[in-house]
Amino acid sequence: MIALLRKELRALAPHALLCFFAISGDVISRPLTEQLDVATWSSIASIDPGEGGELAFMLALVAFAVAYAAFPREHDDGTIDFLRSLPVTRRAIFGAKMLAGAGVLVFFTALGQVTNWLLQLPNPQSFIGDQFRLDVAVGAGALQATFVLVLYAHGVLASTMRRFGLLPYALVMFVILAAEEIEPSLAWLNPASICRLAYRGQVLLVPWGDIAVHVPIAIAALGISYAVWMGPFEQLRDALAPKRDARGAAIAFGCGTALVVFAGLAVMTFLAVRSVEEDGMPSDEPEGIAWQTAEARTEHYAFVYPTNLRARALRLVGSADEIAESVARVVGAREVPFITVDLAETSAHHEGIAAGTRIRMGLVGQDDEVRLRHVLAHESTHVLQGRESDRRLMTQRGTRAFVEGSAEWVAYQVVPNEAALTESRIVAAAGWTRHRLQLEDVLDDESLRQRFDTSLAYSLGEVLTEGIARACGERAVGDVMRAIGRSDAPQDLEPLALWQDALQSIGCSEVAARGAMERVIDEVARDHADAIEALPRAGAAVTARDDEATTVVATLDRDAPEGATWALRVRRDRMVSDTEIRSVRGVIEGARRVVFYVPRGWSWPRFDLQVCMVPAGGNWSWCEGWTSG
Numbered sequence: 001m002i003a004l005l006r007k008e009l010r011a012l013a014p015h016a017l018l019c020f021f022a023i024s025g026d027v028i029s030r031p032l033t034e035q036l037d038v039a040t041w042s043s044i045a046s047i048d049p050g051e052g053g054e055l056a057f058m059l060a061l062v063a064f065a066v067a068y069a070a071f072p073r074e075h076d077d078g079t080i081d082f083l084r085s086l087p088v089t090r091r092a093i094f095g096a097k098m099l100a101g102a103g104v105l106v107f108f109t110a111l112g113q114v115t116n117w118l119l120q121l122p123n124p125q126s127f128i129g130d131q132f133r134l135d136v137a138v139g140a141g142a143l144q145a146t147f148v149l150v151l152y153a154h155g156v157l158a159s160t161m162r163r164f165g166l167l168p169y170a171l172v173m174f175v176i177l178a179a180e181e182i183e184p185s186l187a188w189l190n191p192a193s194i195c196r197l198a199y200r201g202q203v204l205l206v207p208w209g210d211i212a213v214h215v216p217i218a219i220a221a222l223g224i225s226y227a228v229w230m231g232p233f234e235q236l237r238d239a240l241a242p243k244r245d246a247r248g249a250a251i252a253f254g255c256g257t258a259l260v261v262f263a264g265l266a267v268m269t270f271l272a273v274r275s276v277e278e279d280g281m282p283s284d285e286p287e288g289i290a291w292q293t294a295e296a297r298t299e300h301y302a303f304v305y306p307t308n309l310r311a312r313a314l315r316l317v318g319s320a321d322e323i324a325e326s327v328a329r330v331v332g333a334r335e336v337p338f339i340t341v342d343l344a345e346t347s348a349h350h351e352g353i354a355a356g357t358r359i360r361m362g363l364v365g366q367d368d369e370v371r372l373r374h375v376l377a378h379e380s381t382h383v384l385q386g387r388e389s390d391r392r393l394m395t396q397r398g399t400r401a402f403v404e405g406s407a408e409w410v411a412y413q414v415v416p417n418e419a420a421l422t423e424s425r426i427v428a429a430a431g432w433t434r435h436r437l438q439l440e441d442v443l444d445d446e447s448l449r450q451r452f453d454t455s456l457a458y459s460l461g462e463v464l465t466e467g468i469a470r471a472c473g474e475r476a477v478g479d480v481m482r483a484i485g486r487s488d489a490p491q492d493l494e495p496l497a498l499w500q501d502a503l504q505s506i507g508c509s510e511v512a513a514r515g516a517m518e519r520v521i522d523e524v525a526r527d528h529a530d531a532i533e534a535l536p537r538a539g540a541a542v543t544a545r546d547d548e549a550t551t552v553v554a555t556l557d558r559d560a561p562e563g564a565t566w567a568l569r570v571r572r573d574r575m576v577s578d579t580e581i582r583s584v585r586g587v588i589e590g591a592r593r594v595v596f597y598v599p600r601g602w603s604w605p606r607f608d609l610q611v612c613m614v615p616a617g618g619n620w621s622w623c624e625g626w627t628s629g
Helices: 002-011 013-024 026-033 041-045 053-068 071-077 080-085 090-120 134-159 162-182 184-189 208-229 234-240 247-279 307-331 369-388 400-414 418-434 439-443 445-451 456-472 475-484 495-505 510-527 529-533
Strands: 293-297 301-306 339-342 352-355 358-361 538-545 549-556 565-571 582-585 593-599 608-614
Touching: 002 013, 002 090, 013 053, 013 090, 026 090, 041 090, 053 090, 053 134, 071 080, 071 134, 090 134, 090 208, 134 162, 134 208, 162 184, 184 208, 293 307, 301 307, 307 369, 307 400, 307 475, 339 369, 352 369, 358 369, 369 400, 369 475, 400 418, 400 445, 400 456, 400 475, 418 456, 418 510, 418 529, 439 445, 439 456, 439 495, 445 456, 456 475, 456 510, 475 495, 495 510, 510 529, 538 608, 549 565, 565 593, 582 593
Parallel strands: 301 339, 339 358
Antiparallel strands: 293 301, 352 358, 538 549, 549 593, 565 582, 565 608
16 A cells, blocks of 8 residues: 555656645745735735635646546556556555545645745734734645545546546536526535635634535545446446547537537626626726826835826825824834835725835825825824834734724824814714723724724724823823733733733723723713714615615614715625625615615625715714624
8 A cells, every 4th residue: 555655646746746836836936026025924825804716726726637647547558457456455546546646735735834934924024913823824724625635536536537527527617606606695516615714703714514515525426436447337437438549539529628618608708797787886996097106205205106196195295204203203113114105005995004114095086185194194103003012913802993093093193183083083982872882892803893883993992092091191002002012911812801911011000091081982972962963873674676786775763964975885794804895875865765776796695784874074984783684
């Protein structure tokens, strides 16, 4: 058995090279094409929620390639008879071939996680909280290994018919893709669903249901393969396997290939038409536009901006160094790192984003210069948060409210805007009172995201930071960042325990900070009671569904503020990321009724709804809690 394994592994050497380049080839290409000091683990390893499909395609290719190297080669070269003459059983021959192929596939799948780890090492300060985590890497590698073994079993079965075996699998693939597009709840039919990552908080979920479906099917495929290759159905195999000189077989293969191509084109055309139809529905996504860019440098920044917005960009550049130095002074940072800012960003999901010492923010559609300076101050604070806390602030549970809230608080200190600050705190007070929140709810970001508007972390986090500043002094804001990043700080604490430890380490009472935060909310609720009372309560329900869209009607308990706009947010389930949430605008029918038309592609059999209102000229939206649709 050992000798057979060695022989099979030697024969798979060329395929091992294919596996390496298909799975880990970026360890060669990325250093030549990207800046690894700013690359994050999530962008390298594709471990964000919902990702895994592209890698699944590559794994499927290598699985079939390795599977086809097992028996067809032996039969075509006539060496199978020699193997059968050896003093080993047919089960041992079959088992050695399967173990060798499976071992190569699993080894290189695991190696892919190792090379992903190596590629993220040059980045010393990834900000966005997705640094390498061994538990996620092991979990993702295990799911990918399970998937590649399932596809390997199917590949062995397909190889019983030589190249003809690829045709039925190609047809099945097209059918599954079409079914999944028409009815998303059928995604479990696709074995690639094993590789699609989902999380509960920071815990990677194992799709046991999908595995329970596809693993038994794969085992059955192996059983059939054994019966055909080594058992009583060898004559059937020889009849199905086309002879090299059979003209009829070549014609049949050509016709079958043409059928598969036609079916594939039909499916792709169908999906493209659906995509065009859905693109015609209202959407908040910006239309992609390409510009030429120019660069401007200051002492602390390098700006890349669209040349058609040069005047607007240079006004921001002129005040940038002052903003950076003010942010550092408020945070208590000893130095300001050199920061690269890409001003060509366009996104419906955020005004800016920071990773390491790089910031992306947009000038397009943003002519409010005060707001632009605010965003630059906010994102610059994120850069300093990462440095002051040695990145730990972004990786701990229960820190997002402080990460975003303290960045908002610092930005308002550096770029004063009393009207915007008041509006933000009104939203915070409304969310706190109407949703009956406590500090524990604010700190538990997973629960906050799943139940309410994710942007509440900004407004409530700013009030939390104001509470810390009032209770313990303004320097305490930066001290908390450094306290969480200290080398002897306990790890993996629950959110409330983490904050108690951080505040205690700087001599600040968590009880005092909590009390100061609640007093800020009470002050806002008292001073702006009319504005909070004017926010309508909205109840939404699905009222109709047809081939084009699902109709959702929101009923208000009072007249909507004049000039307000309405949006309906839609998500498949509570586990999706913020970027997977879709939004449609509402049509106002009367003073207390708003109608939304959700495109068919978004209206899954079950989905969640959230009604949001943006007052006229407002910077902040008010959203109800998520409900099931």
